[in-house]
Amino acid sequence: MAPVADVVGVLAVQGDFEKHLVAFRRCGVPDDRLRLVKTTEHLAGVDRLVLPGGESTTVGLLLQRFGLGPALIEFAQEGKPMWGTCMGMIMMAARVEDRKQYSLGVLDVTVRRNAFGAQVHSFEVDVPFKPLDETVTGVFIRAPIVVESGPAVEVLSEYEGKVVAVRQGNLVGTSFHPELTDDTSLHRWFLGL
Numbered sequence: 001m002a003p004v005a006d007v008v009g010v011l012a013v014q015g016d017f018e019k020h021l022v023a024f025r026r027c028g029v030p031d032d033r034l035r036l037v038k039t040t041e042h043l044a045g046v047d048r049l050v051l052p053g054g055e056s057t058t059v060g061l062l063l064q065r066f067g068l069g070p071a072l073i074e075f076a077q078e079g080k081p082m083w084g085t086c087m088g089m090i091m092m093a094a095r096v097e098d099r100k101q102y103s104l105g106v107l108d109v110t111v112r113r114n115a116f117g118a119q120v121h122s123f124e125v126d127v128p129f130k131p132l133d134e135t136v137t138g139v140f141i142r143a144p145i146v147v148e149s150g151p152a153v154e155v156l157s158e159y160e161g162k163v164v165a166v167r168q169g170n171l172v173g174t175s176f177h178p179e180l181t182d183d184t185s186l187h188r189w190f191l192g193l
């Protein structure tokens, strides 16, 4: 677990950020150590940060409008833990396949958006998660996958041969949404990074 003094931030410009707060509370993080991040000022003093699920084109536009992008890039480059779930992983990616859209570019991967097909937008399945040595429940909602990654990127989970979780040092991306399950094991793991 993280030292109690750690401040845990959740990017809160759009998406399911509240669900992450609930998960961290259930991990025992006190409210005065939780911060919703909407501006660069909110990021000051945050030790680890989650980018939630949502809509990556919308969030990309908002990050540019609020000028928050460069501060998030700096946060990642300082080596502070950052975890993107679904849209959050797209936002962290260096490349989005077949599209020109804003992303932070800190995670050396190419992501494919909505990779599980148009007709099946949402499903739940147990997926292996290497660092925990056990499966976790993966909630996939119009989920992306990682189709290509650089040498510094470690694959943490695959589902049907598709890469659905990665880590590059302090940076973690998951295609799925642990914040939408009762299982807080990934949140606990993230707090220990």
Ligand code: GLN
Pocket: 052, 053, 054, 055, 056, 057, 085, 086, 087, 088, 090, 113, 114, 141, 142, 143, 144
């Ligand atoms: N399909 C969304 C996007 O590409 C991501 C969906 C999600 O975060 N659940 O932005």
